[in-house]
Amino acid sequence: MTLRIGVIGTGAIGRDHMRRINQTLSGAKVTAVSDVNIESVRTARADLAPEAEVVGSGEELAASAGVDAVVVTSWGATHEQYVLAAIAAGKPVFCEKPLSTTAAGAGRIVEAETAFGRRLVQVGFMRRYDAGYRMLKAVVENEIGRPLMVHAAHRNPSVPEQYITPMAIQDTLIHEIDVLRWLLDDDYVSAQVISPRRTRHAHARVEDPQIVLLETKSGIRIDVEIFVNCRYGYDIQCQVVGEEGLASLPDPMAVVMRKDAKLQSAIMTDWKDRFIDSYDLELQDFIKAAARGTASGPTAWDGYVAAVSSDACVEAQSQPGSIVPISLPARPALYN
Numbered sequence: 001m002t003l004r005i006g007v008i009g010t011g012a013i014g015r016d017h018m019r020r021i022n023q024t025l026s027g028a029k030v031t032a033v034s035d036v037n038i039e040s041v042r043t044a045r046a047d048l049a050p051e052a053e054v055v056g057s058g059e060e061l062a063a064s065a066g067v068d069a070v071v072v073t074s075w076g077a078t079h080e081q082y083v084l085a086a087i088a089a090g091k092p093v094f095c096e097k098p099l100s101t102t103a104a105g106a107g108r109i110v111e112a113e114t115a116f117g118r119r120l121v122q123v124g125f126m127r128r129y130d131a132g133y134r135m136l137k138a139v140v141e142n143e144i145g146r147p148l149m150v151h152a153a154h155r156n157p158s159v160p161e162q163y164i165t166p167m168a169i170q171d172t173l174i175h176e177i178d179v180l181r182w183l184l185d186d187d188y189v190s191a192q193v194i195s196p197r198r199t200r201h202a203h204a205r206v207e208d209p210q211i212v213l214l215e216t217k218s219g220i221r222i223d224v225e226i227f228v229n230c231r232y233g234y235d236i237q238c239q240v241v242g243e244e245g246l247a248s249l250p251d252p253m254a255v256v257m258r259k260d261a262k263l264q265s266a267i268m269t270d271w272k273d274r275f276i277d278s279y280d281l282e283l284q285d286f287i288k289a290a291a292r293g294t295a296s297g298p299t300a301w302d303g304y305v306a307a308v309s310s311d312a313c314v315e316a317q318s319q320p321g322s323i324v325p326i327s328l329p330a331r332p333a334l335y336n
């Protein structure tokens with residue numbers, strides 16, 4: 001049986017996921033699309049899923065008899081309503097990060113899925129599927145002794161005018177918040193945000209760069225540079241310092257040129273390319289589990305923990321230098 005997927009939000013990543021579902025992956029096809037922007041949804045349908053039905057709202061799409069599973073790729077603040085609609089319809093749902101822009105919203109999703117009694121939600125934390133992060137996790141667990149510190153950087157070449165200071169946490173740092181939990185098998189106990197000198201390339205409504213300091217339950221200290229107008233490329237760095245050695249996330253493979261008296265190697269400029277294999281793997285995982293009526297990969301609880309940590313970082317942004325505590329309730333049995 002081919003899994004019939006409805007996509008809510010046909011912008012940048014919605015289109016990218018439609019393409020991979022219909023052209024790259026196996027076992028599924030896009031049969032319904034919805035977006036508040038009718039031009040966006042019509043163009044995406046024409047370009048990538050001409051047989052799909054254009055549906056008036058995400059809630060209608062989730063309830064549709066022509067949809068077996070839902071992919072949510074609308075703006076972060078709207079994810080909760082569509083994930084809850086999919087759960088209410090008993091349908092597996094892949095929700096792009098963040099699961100919700102607030103802990104309260106993510107908590108309502110955890111409650112709904114727990115009440116349903118079976119996993120339905122997968123969150124789009126694709127870095128857990130990245131070959132480089134998986135190699136790094138194996139080394140951190142087996143080669144360098146207990147991890148003591150992590151130095152990371154999340155650099156975008158530029159961001160649009162609608163990207164504002166809290167999005168550096170909710171939209172960008174959320175990736176490190178999740179992947180470092182997974183890498184270290186640890187949770188966070190505090191967050192602090194400090195701001196270096198501003199870059200002149202940032203628009204007035206975004207503090208850029210920022211440095212986020214996190215502490216974990218086992219005492220590991222993490223610093224993450226968030227620099228979303230770095231200009232030179234899309235550059236993700238992560239170095240783990242252990243008791244017996246260091247381990248760094250490998251850079252993506254690139255040819256090294258000797259030319260014009262220079263040693264040159266290309267740096268990627270777009271998340272679509274940097275994590276293309278991870279997006280394919282996470283969505284193929286989703287299709288496989290959804291065909292069995294369930295979900296795998298990063299859970300709604302992972303999305304909730306990320307949202308709690310994100311809320312603390314956003315609070316720390318508004319109190320420069322203050323240390324904001326992070327505490328979590330007990331994890332429901334569904335996620336053990």
Ligand SMILES: NC(=O)C1=CN([C@@H]2O[C@H](COP(=O)(O)OP(=O)(O)OC[C@H]3O[C@@H](n4cnc5c(N)ncnc54)[C@H](O)[C@@H]3O)[C@@H](O)[C@H]2O)C=CC1
Nearest residue numbers: 009010011012013035036037040073074075076078096097
């Ligand atoms: N995993 C990753 O690396 C990435 C994840 N994302 C996430 O994907 C989501 C979308 O991001 P982009 O595609 O970059 O944004 P975008 O702005 O390109 O596309 C979002 C689309 O959602 C639509 N939309 C907004 N509110 C809606 C609603 N209530 N109902 C239906 N459609 C609605 C907009 O009209 C737009 O077409 C965000 O949550 C973002 O964090 C985005 C880029 C990369």
Ligand SMILES: O=C1[C@@H](O)[C@H](O)[C@@H](O)[C@H](O)[C@H]1O
Nearest residue numbers: 097156171172173175228271
């Ligand atoms: O999720 C993504 C974007 O939404 C976000 O804005 C970027 O900073 C991240 O690098 C990208 O992976």
